[in-house]
Structure formats: C-alpha cells, structure tokens
Amino acid sequence: MQDLKNIFEEAAKKDERENSHKVFARIRYALEKGEIRTAQNANGKWVVNTWIKEAILWGFRMGALSEIPGKSWNYFDKDTIPVQDINLDKGVRLVPGGSSIRSGCYVAKGTVVMPPSYINIGAYVDEGCMIDSHALVGSCAQVGKNVHLSAASQIGGVLEPVGALPVIIEDNVFIGGNCGIYEGTIIKRNAVIGTGVILNAATPVFDNTTGEFIKKMDESPLTIPENAVVIAGSRPITSGHGKEKGIHVYCPVIIKYRDDKTGKSITLEDTLR
Numbered sequence: 001m002q003d004l005k006n007i008f009e010e011a012a013k014k015d016e017r018e019n020s021h022k023v024f025a026r027i028r029y030a031l032e033k034g035e036i037r038t039a040q041n042a043n044g045k046w047v048v049n050t051w052i053k054e055a056i057l058w059g060f061r062m063g064a065l066s067e068i069p070g071k072s073w074n075y076f077d078k079d080t081i082p083v084q085d086i087n088l089d090k091g092v093r094l095v096p097g098g099s100s101i102r103s104g105c106y107v108a109k110g111t112v113v114m115p116p117s118y119i120n121i122g123a124y125v126d127e128g129c130m131i132d133s134h135a136l137v138g139s140c141a142q143v144g145k146n147v148h149l150s151a152a153s154q155i156g157g158v159l160e161p162v163g164a165l166p167v168i169i170e171d172n173v174f175i176g177g178n179c180g181i182y183e184g185t186i187i188k189r190n191a192v193i194g195t196g197v198i199l200n201a202a203t204p205v206f207d208n209t210t211g212e213f214i215k216k217m218d219e220s221p222l223t224i225p226e227n228a229v230v231i232a233g234s235r236p237i238t239s240g241h242g243k244e245k246g247i248h249v250y251c252p253v254i255i256k257y258r259d260d261k262t263g264k265s266i267t268l269e270d271t272l273r
C-alpha cells in the first residue's frame with residue numbers, strides 16, 4: 001500500500017496526463033480487489049486512508065467527459081427463475097435501468113445486489129451481504145460481512161473532506177427498509193436499525209436502557225453500540241414556541257439490545273439465496 005501511495009503522490013506532483021491515468025487505473029484496480037480501502041479498522045478504531053480519498057478526487061478532476069458505449073451485462077441467478085419473456089403485446093412499459101457497481105469499489109463474494117442499487121466508488125462491501133432494491137452504498141462507505149441493507153436504505157457517501165470518516169457498517173448489522181445512515185456514522189457489529197431510522201452527525205440517539213443520549217463528540221463520530229436495536233421515536237422540544245405547542249422532534253431510540261426475538265424478526269432472505 002505504501003508503494004502505491006508513493007507512486008500516487010509522485011504522479012500527482014508531476015501531473016502528466018498519460019502517467020496520471022495509468023496510476024489512477026492502478027489505484028482503482030487495487031480498490032476493486034479490496035487490496036486498499038478508504039477506511040479500515042485498526043485495533044478497534046476506524047481510521048481514514050486520506051491519500052486514497054485524495055486519489056479518488058484526483059481521478060474525478062483529471063477525468064474528461066467522454067462517451068461510454070452501452071455495455072451488455074451478464075447476470076447470474078437461479079436457473080429455475082429465468083428472465084421473464086415480455087414482449088410488446090403485453091402492453092407493459094418496462095423502463096430501462098438497473099444496478100451499478102461503479103469501478104473503484106470492492107464487492108466481495110457471496111454478496112447479493114438486487115436491482116436497482118448503486119455502489120459508489122471507494123465503497124467496500126464485504127462477504128455475504130444483501131443489498132436490496134433501491135439501496136445506495138455511497139462513496140467510500142465501509143460495509144462489513146453479512147450485512148443486510150433493506151430496500152430503499154441509503155448509506156451516505158463521504159468523499160470530502162478527505163480526512164472525514166465515511167459511514168461504517170460493521171459485520172452482521174441489519175439496516176431496515178427506508179433507513180438513512182449519513183455523515184460518518186458508525187454502526188457497530190450486530191446492531192439492528194429498525195425501519196425508517198435516519199442517523200446523521202447531528203442526531204442525538206436516546207438509549208432507553210441507560211437513560212443517556214448518544215451523540216457525536218469532537219473526535220468521535222455518532223456511534224451506535226454493538227447489538228443495539230434502534231427504532232424511530234420522538235422527543236418533546238424543551239424550549240421556544242415548540243415547547244408551548246407540544247411539538248416533538250425526531251429522535252431514534254435504542255429500545256433494547258439484541259435478543260432471540262430480534263434474531264427472529266430479522267431473518268428474512270435465507271431461502272431467497
């Protein structure tokens with residue numbers, strides 16, 4: 001990794017078009033192979049590889065707008081469920097579109113990507129994940145093993161500033177439908193994020209088991225603890241006109257820590273694989 005970092009720094013300094021493109025292609029390839037990552041866990045602490053994010057931005061800057069010829073994809077699915085034979089007579093408008101795994105991101109073996117989904121540059125998706133329809137894995141997001149990203153859940157991208165930690169979803173996390181996890185939030189192992197929970201850097205999360213709020217601090221991002229079960233809730237406004245009028249604001253709640261019941265609630269797709 002150090003070698004590639006030096007090669008990148010040298011190429012960025014010289015800024016010669018042909019060489020820069022070659023070096024960027026190497027970096028992209030190393031990202032796709034999972035050899036380098038935009039962030040990684042070092043002894044329990046997530047750290048950003050700033051130079052890789054810089055390199056990705058460099059790649060965007062040096063890229064010229066060009067025509068990308070249509071490419072026909074191959075798909076892989078159970079042979080018992082072939083592509084349905086639909087023709088014009090059926091009178092259905094089937095609008096083109098689908099999923100995209102952008103170059104420069106890593107998707108490991110055994111992961112299922114349902115259409116339409118988008119996995120952006122710099123993202124890392126480990127083994128055995130389910131990326132369900134309408135899900136987004138934003139740029140540089142790090143997704144661990146056996147994560148379930150339910151339909152319409154959005155994992156935000158954090159490309160800039162280069163020093164900012166991307167969103168991290170650790171192993172065996174379940175993200176329910178329509179969730180949004182943004183701005184460098186960390187979801188620790190085995191946590192369960194219930195349907196419709198939205199988390200960003202400014203969201204206080206109430207832990208109903210301790211009575212404390214979990215918040216982002218100066219140097220530590222909003223971090224949902226291991227095994228936490230988070231559901232959407234609300235809290236009353238405690239000042240201003242909202243207080244007089246009994247207005248509530250959105251407040252995710254850790255309702256409990258994962259138990260057998262939770263395991264049963266989130267067992268979904270084994271038979272679909």
Ligand SMILES: CC(C)(COP(=O)(O)OP(=O)(O)OC[C@H]1O[C@@H](n2cnc3c(N)ncnc32)[C@H](O)[C@@H]1OP(=O)(O)O)[C@@H](O)C(=O)NCCC(=O)NCCS
Binds near residue numbers: 229261
């Ligand atoms: C979080 C979740 C997994 C439930 O976990 P669980 O361990 O089975 O939770 P329980 O049923 O034991 O509920 C614990 C408490 O939280 C409440 N609760 C659970 N989920 C809730 C939710 N989403 N919203 C509001 N309250 C909820 C229960 O009513 C219960 O309250 P009580 O103790 O006052 O009765 C479930 O709510 C959820 O969000 N599932 C994801 C569904 C989804 O998006 N699937 C996508 C693919 S279809």
